[in-house]
Amino acid sequence: MRPIKIMAASGMLGYGFTEEAFNHGLSLGIDLIACDAGSADPGPYYLGSGTPFVSRIAVKRDLSLMIRGGTQEKIPVFIGSAGGSGSDKQVDWTLEIIREICNEQNIYPKVAVLRTELRPEQLVSKINSGKISPLGPIKNLNENDADETHKVVSMIGAEPFQQALEEGADIVIAGRSSDAAIYAALPLMRGADPGLSWHMGKIIECGAQVIEPREGQDCVIGTIYHDYFTIEPGHPDRRCTRTRVAAHTLYENPSPYELKEPSGTLITKSATFEQIDDRVVRVSGSKWEPSSTYTVKLEGVKKLGFRTVFFAGTRDPILVSGINNFIEACQTRIERDSKAIGIDKEDYMLNIKVYGKDAVMGANEPLSDQNAHEVGILVDVVANDQDTSKAVCAKARYSLLHTDFPGRMCISGNLAIPFSPSDLSAGEVYEFNIWHIMECNDPMEPVRMELIIPNDPPEERLNG
Amino acid sequence: MAKLHELAKVIRSKNAGALLLTLDIMFDNEEAYRKVFDSGVLSPRKIASLYNLSDNQVEIIAFEVALAIKITIPRHTIAGSPGDSDVYGAQQHAPLLDLEITSG
Secondary structure, eight states: OOOEEEEEOOSSTTSOOOHHHHHHHHHTTOSEEEEEOOOSTTOTHHHHHTOOSSOHHHHHHHHHHHHHHHHHHTOOEEEESTTTTOOHHHHHHHHHHHHHHHHHHTOOOOEEEEEOBOOHHHHHHHHHTTOEEESSSOOOOOHHHHHHEEEEEEEBOSHHHHHHHHTTOSEEEESSBOHHHHHHHHHHHTTOOHHHHHHHHHHHTTGGGGEESOOSOOOEEEEEOSSOEEEEESSTTOEEOHHHHHHGGGTTOSOSSEEEETTEEEEOTTOEEEEOSSSOEEEEOOEEEEOSSEEEEEEEEEEEEEEEEEEEEEOOHHHHHTHHHHHHHHHHHHHHHHHHTTOOGGGEEEEEEEETTTTTTGGGOTTTTOOOSOEEEEEEEEESSHHHHHHHHHHHHHHHHHOOOTTOOOTTOSOBOOSSSOEEEEEEEEEEEEEEEEEESSTTTTOEEEEEOSSOOHHHHHHO | OEEHHHHOSEEEEEEETTTEEEEEEEOSSHHHHHHHHHHTOSOHHHHHHHTTOOGGGOEEEEEGGGTEEEEEEEOSSOTTSTTOSOTTOTTOOHHHHTOEEOOO
């Protein structure tokens, strides 16, 4: 088997890479350019609203270079978890950018679109047939949960990318995808060792995290040989270090030894890492345990309502010293004042956090008995509609600003409010209600594949 | 006796998905890694007391090849739900910094 070289353009589509690294990488003879575009870290809002958390301008820049590189070298380009959460809306957003680029570059690639949003009836039928189970500390799903769900995506494995290639795709743009699968798909298809393919994918998916010096995102290249793989930076003046590469399986994973993928588990227990020159690290010994059932992870959200927030500070030492009692008194007052305008306690969620006290760690804060010279107070109100959340937030603002406390001298106002308007509508609020795994009959079950040429070829335009 | 932050190079926290939090303690030399690991201070009981959990909710994994110790615990709130204060889970490491490491 000849070595297979895969370039991860960046740790996240839109986070950028240097042209120097990208061009140097291409000159090495690359078999695939790929980039992960997703993460659940920014929270449930992005899946719920279908909004990307990177800018269109940045995504277009990265994609333009990747697509130009792919055309030049006649190699495929893969994007996984398009738009951030991989919902259909975010896939379409990315597809629109690709259409624009194809027009600008005057190219007519075949694009495979892999949509991975699960339809409500699919979800219900999987729940009823007992094919969905929790992935960690979260409750089992029932039909009610399905009704409440606003959006749910399946995290697909390597096989749909392989099928897209078999059907002649030049560019594959996928909904929610396993980060490692984007990079493992091609080597696996060409018969490379599965342990090495998945481990290589897992390491390069975060881009420049394994590169020194750390100067932002950049390209990283994984090359798979018969019984080992290597990791090197795209940039000729940067290097990959053994420690960074070895440490990478720790990152954002519950365990560094076992990494669950749809078709099996990557076992890194016996992997060894060697620095073979200044820039390159060699990895071997990674193992793969295929699983008997094919499973995909599900990420889903339900809609909770609308948020209004208010933030202000206090510099009054008497108030700061008794802040906990003061907040408690205000909470009672907010409840009473809201009720007076017809809004019951059950109609909203109110969270007040005191920065400078225990806002970041809550009950886990070991130093919560200490007093700062000033504190920040954040009011967060979520209600079924924006008007209700605004109304409760206004009551909270008034209460925090004007409620008395023992020894109070600052009777014209308890707070320094940093801007006008003081209360900010933060829009829709979602919550992860599905963090589960789903058994599939086959790897294509959670996928809807479509092959298109986004930029109509000239002859078709003429015919049309 | 030394504090954990005097021996470690990296002490970080981050989500491992929306339901779990993972804390990584990384060292730049084997001696420091050994000293912390052998001290037994990083026990499920100790971590459970720092993070208001029960012992069986804490998983501690030694990752010697990278001179690292990983601790995985459940989040108190699902990431990004109302009431959560740290959507990425990136600022939950502070209670570890001053842990006293006694020679084992």
